[in-house]
Amino acid sequence: MKTKIVYVLASSQEDYFLEQCLISLKFLRKYNPEAYVVLVCDDTTESSLNGNRQDIKLLINELKSIQFERPVNKVERSRLMKVNLRKYVEGDFLYIDCDTIIVNDLSEIDNFTFSIGAVLDGHQPLKSHPMRSYFKKQNQHLNYNFDEVLSYYSGGVMYSKDDESSHDFYAHWYNNYLESLKSGVKLDEPPLAKTNEELDGIICEMNGIWNCQIRFGALYLANAKILHFCSKKNMPVNNLARREFLYKIKERGLDIDEMQWYLENWHRTIPSNLLLSTNIDANFNLSRDYEDARSAYVIVKMQDGIFQPQITTFKELYNHYRNIIIGKFNPMSLAKILFKEKFGYSIENEPINSLNRKLFNLAFFNPVDIWTTLADKLAVRKFVKSKGCADILLTVYKYWDNVGVIDFSSLPNSFVLKCNHDNGSTILVYDKFSVDKSFIEDFYRRKLSLPFGIETAEPHYLGIKPFVFAEELLENDKQFSSGLVSYKFFSVHGKAKFCQVIYDTECYDEQKSQIYETNGWIQCPGYILKNEGRMKIPQPTSLMKMLEVVERLSSEISFCRVDLYEYHGRAYFSEMTLMPAAGRINNFSQELLCLIGKNI
Template sequence: MKTKLVYVLVSSKEDLYWEQCLISVMSARYQMPQAQIYLVCDDQTNDSLCGKREEIKQFITKLIVIPFDKDVKKIRRSRILKVTLRKIINGDFLYIDCDTLITHSLDEIDDCLFSLAAVLDGHCIFKRHPMFDFFVKQNKHLDYPIDKIVKYFNGGVMYVKDNIEAHEFYESWHNNYLISCSKGSFIDEPSLSKTNIEHGYLIHEIDGSWNCQIRFGALYLSVNKILHFCSKKNMPVSYLSQKAYLKKIKEYGINTENLMDYIRDWKSTIPQGLVTCVGEDASFAVSPLYESSRKHFINNKIKRSLYIPHHNFKDYIISIRNNMLGRIAPKYLSQLLYKELFGIDIRQAIEYDFNKMLYILSFYSNNKEWSTYADKLAVRDYIAAKGLKHILPVVYKIWDNSRDIDFESLPNKFVLKCNHDNGSTIIVIDRYSISDYYVKKYYSKKLSKQFGISTAEPHYMNIPRKVFAEEHLENDKPFSDSLVSYKFFSFYGMAEYCQIIYDSTYHNNQKSIIYRISDWKKQVGFISKNEGNIDIPCPNKLAEMKNIVKLLSENFPFCRVDLYEINDRIYFSELTFMPGAGRIKSFSQHFLNTLGKELKSTEYKWKLS
């Protein structure tokens, strides 16, 4: 095989890109023992290729290292390497994304006569692509006639000749990508599409087997040469795309259980029940039945991630009682619920028990403003007034009625939630796959309920109920399957402890750990239910987080400030005044006493006469 196989890797020990790349280069070497496999990386990635990560060098022919300024972010480094490959590599090459499995020999590519060749994104013409509207929006910033495109190519696998046409194409692609970056978009496909138009549609379409994208490419599963196992990431068809397996590779490297079996037989990577259409019956997967199956999968995943407790008849009667008492005697209801949960009267609890102090704070202090700050929409004005508008996630739309939710006006990924409650969040990673009917029905129920009545949290009752769509924040923490929430327990702006919540994709799997902020030391045993057992790295922006917590909570006797840190940027989540509705059972008594003493120490300042 004369054509070089080329990979681009920009990775650190915290992400999972090296693990994906190891799978691909191992499979390429297995299928083509004599192939020339080039790995192009930046200098920071090269410095990280030690220990287990050095194993990847066993499978490559040549490592090419390109230096970058340290302040250039990973995503930009990765794409710049990709769009400048023609200047880096001598000879014809086949570029291959890291999240791929090579399932057959690729030596046929030597016979390719075209300067550039690639596979259609979605394995269909552009206007029939299920994500057509999304791609149009994604390309708007480059201001070119995208409506004229018939073929929109996926840049995950590209054949590139060493000729003048290809060199000129890559020079233009690089320039267009830099323009894209200047307008805030760091993905490479829009600039690839624009460059293809400018060069007279130079990219030639090759068979879908060269880049079988799992979501749309099942027609090519039985004949695939390159399986793009992370394609679109919205239906984890292959074990190789699952974080849990990639984390095993991080730990065990080339000796990971089943890895060689998966490389020898790609079909063994497919869990039974997710995709039944492999081999000769693969055409099923591009039929309406496949689309309905995929939607069923996505919607079931959403439902499993929501916390919807099961109620029997006894629970139903209790809920009626709680709703009645919550309206006429919330203080008595709070006492009743505490006694039913802990077996003692709250007034007889330890003097500085945190739950008891929250009860006193809730019913014996001036907390009229809590309703405003607990409102996920109204609180945004407070955040902005504090000079912290930059930490607010983007809100796309707000609706008073669930019937009015307009999915067509939203991007492909977004988050839905109510402003007046807890636990109503739905994370949408593919708006083309969700059931509009189910989502609207779900929020119709949420908006019909006046949150806080049955839990004796009267400050929620005055919040005008709405549902809104917010930007989707991508988790960047390899130790969690979900966004990591940092919850700071603050007393008049002073916070000594932070609860870190992770692995919360499914409610029952959620883990948490308490850290002391001053020295970022894990407080083992402070969590009595579902305590995590891993070490959480100190947030890079911890100092800035502390300043934000101080600003937002300095006027409150107690307030929990919830923040995210994503790619070295801080995002606001919410303010909470009554965690666990004032009946926290997941903390150890020692930790409850520690927090309670903090609140007790300022009781003279906030307690009403």
């Protein structure tokens, strides 16, 4: 391929533009290994290319550093370089935005004969574009008749032949951009549209496969050469555009399992439930009414996934205060009371090998100091690292002991919120721009004020300093489940014979579970007494790794439940639980309870 590929980059350590560019270059090299790549960047960006950031030099052939004499912000630097590319790059070139991936051979571009080429914005004429009125506002500061524009082009992918017409086009575009800057408008597409009108429609319309804008490009996805994300900030249309994925690339570089998987399966970079809309639906999708309706739906969906017990009767209120008083001064007595209320007989009459009986004895006759550390969802991370399992830890973004200082702006678009000192406090935030922040703050204000463990007779929780923290959110990648699947391993002296698989977790009231023997992954029907699933659950790809992790973490403990996730074939840590159901498990058959408990 003789045509050069050109990227423009203005970036610093604080943003993710370089990571976007890295991803695009990695895909380019997979499908076009011999392409000649020019990276045009400013001098400030070039000076920041150290550490992991210098890896970008391995994927390009030429770096052109542009000096800026006066202070210019990143957005302006990027656009000024883009609209002036004909001065920096010799020969024919194809400019590509960084928020793209290349998914096909591009060598056909050597056959192009026109001077300037681009793809229609939204893959449709301007008159029928659902964002036409928005574009008109963006162009109103420029001195030309926008109403006469028929073709409004995307500047995300542009072809330029090294000829006089192309040089003239870029000179006009640059001058029009400077004019636009005087009005405080930093976008490059309005000056692009004006330039095309001034030069009698010089831009040749390229096939949509060269700049498949996912939100509007259903017709071009099958044969696409370049995918352009073009996401709204709260509705990413590609998994690679998610801030949490870009954070991984920033921290670990490109050689992560997830990136390799996407390289081999580029179709899976598009969310499986992505809906593309047309006509009136597309207009509604872009309206303020849609934003408001979507926000309300997200809030309801978020609350559906939260376990929120309510006190509705006088008896429940009485038991609440009774449990607090007894649990504070005599937790063992409270444990006996709660057991008898749940099962109808005393703990002393529970089979001696039952897991419930063994947990009671461990908690009140053989307490272990490390229980408090292991039950603390933040402190346990240090323990996991000490056992050589740091690679299974999810990223913790921030943690707070006061909900008043939670800074949502510093968090990625999606994440998990939870407390470190309790259970039932997890909130999955899929879109931080649509959540009810006051609800979240009120919810965690209550959680942080409650000393968990008193009412449930679990004294090992009382030594934990409460925090709320934001953690990396794993998407569900299992076709058999509506939500992220949890694998709960019941470990006795480091060996886990049984695993409880919990799936369909999107709604708390609808989740199901099954028990599997880990040796041979054998389904054990009848061991779950309520909401037992029936389908055959595939053995997790990382099962052997999971069992190794369980042994490392729990070999020095009589009993522990180790909860893990699997995402793209890789095991991740969730938590360690010392007393499942507070030692009053009523959803397992007595046979299973005794099979687990007999060796403790």
